Amino acid sequence: MKTLDQLDVNGKRVLVRVDYNVPIKDGVVQDDTRVTASLPTIKKLLEMGAASVVLMSHFGRPKNGPEAKYSLKPVADVLTRTLGQDVTFIDSLPSSDETLVAVRNLGAGGVALLENVRFEAGEEKNDAGLNAKLARLGDAFVLDAFGSAHRAHSSVSGVAGELPHAAGLLLAREVEALGKLLHDPARPYVVIIGGAKVSDKIKVIENLLPKVDRMLIGGGMAYTFIKSRGGQIGDSIHEDDQLDLAKRLLAEYGDKLMLPTDVIAADAFDANANTKVVPSGEIPDGWQGLDAGPDTVKAYTEALQGAKTVFWNGPLGVFEFEAFAGGTNAIAATVGNLGDAYTVIGGGDSVSAINKSGQADKVSHISTGGGASLELLEGQALPGVEAMK
Numbered sequence: 001m002k003t004l005d006q007l008d009v010n011g012k013r014v015l016v017r018v019d020y021n022v023p024i025k026d027g028v029v030q031d032d033t034r035v036t037a038s039l040p041t042i043k044k045l046l047e048m049g050a051a052s053v054v055l056m057s058h059f060g061r062p063k064n065g066p067e068a069k070y071s072l073k074p075v076a077d078v079l080t081r082t083l084g085q086d087v088t089f090i091d092s093l094p095s096s097d098e099t100l101v102a103v104r105n106l107g108a109g110g111v112a113l114l115e116n117v118r119f120e121a122g123e124e125k126n127d128a129g130l131n132a133k134l135a136r137l138g139d140a141f142v143l144d145a146f147g148s149a150h151r152a153h154s155s156v157s158g159v160a161g162e163l164p165h166a167a168g169l170l171l172a173r174e175v176e177a178l179g180k181l182l183h184d185p186a187r188p189y190v191v192i193i194g195g196a197k198v199s200d201k202i203k204v205i206e207n208l209l210p211k212v213d214r215m216l217i218g219g220g221m222a223y224t225f226i227k228s229r230g231g232q233i234g235d236s237i238h239e240d241d242q243l244d245l246a247k248r249l250l251a252e253y254g255d256k257l258m259l260p261t262d263v264i265a266a267d268a269f270d271a272n273a274n275t276k277v278v279p280s281g282e283i284p285d286g287w288q289g290l291d292a293g294p295d296t297v298k299a300y301t302e303a304l305q306g307a308k309t310v311f312w313n314g315p316l317g318v319f320e321f322e323a324f325a326g327g328t329n330a331i332a333a334t335v336g337n338l339g340d341a342y343t344v345i346g347g348g349d350s351v352s353a354i355n356k357s358g359q360a361d362k363v364s365h366i367s368t369g370g371g372a373s374l375e376l377l378e379g380q381a382l383p384g385v386e387a388m389k
Contacts, residue, residue, distance in 0.1 A: 003172050004044060004166050004167070004168065007140055008140070009049065009140055010049035012138075012140050013054060013139050014139070014140050014142055015054045015134070015159065017141070017142070017155050017156060019038070019147040019368060020055075020075045021057065021058055024059075028074060032078050034368055038144060040169045041169045046109055050109075052111065052112070053110075054106075054114065055079075055114065057113075057117065057155075058117050058118040058155070059075075059116045060116075065121070066093070066115070066119045072114075072115060072116050073091065076088075076113045085111065088102070088106065088110065089115075090102045090112055090114050091115050093119055093120060094114045094115060094117050094133075095120055095134060114137075117154070124153055127158070131154050132162060140163055141162075141163040143388055144167070144168025145171070145384070146171045146174040146367070146369040146373075147368050149372045149384030149385050150376075152383035156383060156387070160384075167388040170368065173365075174369065177365040177367070178344065180309070181208075181309065181377060182377065185308075187213060188306060188307050188308060189212045189213050189309040190213060190303060190307040190310050191310070191311045192218065192316075193205060193216070194217075194313070194314030194328075195221055195313070195314030198225070198246060199242055200221075202245065206249075207379045212256060214303050215256055215257050216258045216300050216304075217257060218292055218300075218317070218328075219317065222260050222289075223238040224243060225249075225250060226259060226280050228243045228250065229247065230281070231281025231282070232282055232284075233280075233281070233289065234265065234287040234288055236283055258300065258303060259280065260289075260293065261293070262277055262279055263292060263293045264277055264290060264291040264292070265290070266324070267287055269288065269290070270321075271322065273290075273323075277293045290323075291316065291323075291325070292326075296327065297326070297327050297330045301334045304335065304338065307338060312331070312350055312354075313345075313348070313370075313373070314350055316331055319349075319352075319356070328357075329356075336357070337362065343365070344366075344367065345360075345363055345366045346370065346374065348370030349370075351366055
């Protein structure tokens, strides 16, 4: 990829696609991780002599144009605080002439945040007309939104065809960090895959299995594997249409795949449900597995000892409920204490889990893109990354 040091930005207005799809409640940003992750690129561009920096992002899934609840105005307030300078929020549509005038009126070293680019009807269609209108807002384009790099949208890859462009610091770091998991990783190499559905992760499972030494399966997807080999899973979440696939993977990679041997089962999907520890293949009717059991946690912890490369995506249980967070927290603590191992957390719920566990500062890399990180590890070409080449 072309990187910032290969892009001439001196005296130029730089349009930067960032990922500010952050949790907002009652007009207040609840987690500013993605905002702070974008600061190094913004500061670097200003240090390189950029006349001004214009930030654009999507937020949520608005369906019919502008909606107040999907405005990025709260993020501008966070940016002003974290960047240490006033950030102008431009509330007109990014493609409008009003926005163009506001951008051109930015003072030297000014920073502006555009309104939600998904308010534009052509954004997700990668509309050529929108690409051209967005390109008016800058003399150069930087993509720093790894969390959106798997989308062939106007603000991600479309505008790159209209302007000199390069990858931002965050995007470059993400691609490098995740690439180490695919190309000659240090061994032993252990992957932990959790979450609800096999179908959501099957491509990454199939792509990584030949490359890893062990793969630890957790979360709801484990019950599809357990049922595929004849286990009784009660009312646990599972996918009947993935049973044959699970059976094939177990037959082909059974020496690498580890499944829960026991689970914490509950009589309802509720934080205060009655619970008991049972073998993973002997869950009674009316009960459902909601977390890894103590024997499983012990076995998975032991399997991680000595690992030199670890990738983790997806919790081992319903970690949002305290009663079912033990397995996930135990794995977080183990991964965080692997010393000199190269450890990567793959976005989404895994990031929430590692943050809640207090181990975030002990891992090598936390990805800002759940879907993008998985697609990269599936071996897919990401439109945003390709556009930066």
